[in-house]
Amino acid sequence: MNDLGRNYALSGRVVYETGQTGGYLAFRRSGNRGNPNTTFILGDPNAARFRASFLLKVVTPIDVGL
Numbered sequence: 001m002n003d004l005g006r007n008y009a010l011s012g013r014v015v016y017e018t019g020q021t022g023g024y025l026a027f028r029r030s031g032n033r034g035n036p037n038t039t040f041i042l043g044d045p046n047a048a049r050f051r052a053s054f055l056l057k058v059v060t061p062i063d064v065g066l
Contacts, residue, residue, distance in 0.1 A: 007031075013045075020049040036060035 004010055007030045014023035024043030031037045041055040 012043075017048070022047045022049045022051075031059075031061070 009028045009030070010026070011028070012023065012025035014021065022044070024041055024045045026039055026041045026045075028037070028039045037057075037059040039055075039057040041057065042053075044051045044053050
């Protein structure tokens with residue numbers, strides 16, 4: 001992971017195993033003061049070989065009054 005600033009990071013990996021290559025590249029914007037965490041992922045982190053895909057992951061905080 002490479003931090004690009006206070007709330008931004010870039011990460012990824014490439015895996016070569018038994019003649020197949022897989023990997024992904026991700027850009028993350030972390031939330032600050034209740035804002036949602038947003039991650040853009042190119043590739044599939046769990047695939048045995050590279051698969052062209054684009055994912056958007058959004059995690060938002062929810063206040064539960066108990």
